[in-house]
Amino acid sequence: MSTFAADEHVSHVRDERELAAWALYADTLRDLGPTAYAVAEPPAWEHLQEVLAEVGPAPGASTGEAAAA
Numbered sequence: 728m729s730t731f732a733a734d735e736h737v738s739h740v741r742d743e744r745e746l747a748a749w750a751l752y753a754d755t756l757r758d759l760g761p762t763a764y765a766v767a768e769p770p771a772w773e774h775l776q777e778v779l780a781e782v783g784p785a786p787g788a789s790t791g792e793a794a795a796a
Contacts, residue, residue, distance in 0.1 A: 741782050748778040 752775040756764055 744782045745779065748775055748782070751775075 752771050755771045756768055759767055
């Protein structure tokens with residue numbers, strides 16, 4: 728397997744995990760009333776951020792570190 732093919736596989740898996748994380752976030756909050764949404768959204772957002780951090784940034788994505796320097 729070439730390096731390119733391996734990179735494509737990793738990218739595909741990352742994309743699938745990222746999409747699944749966003750879908751779970753949306754599903755968790757779907758059809759909630761305002762009060763239930765206000766209670767459910769902060770932990771759902773925190774979980775989403777944890778999963779996205781595990782997945783890691785997309786290749787070539789800016790991490791914001793250059794802007795902070």
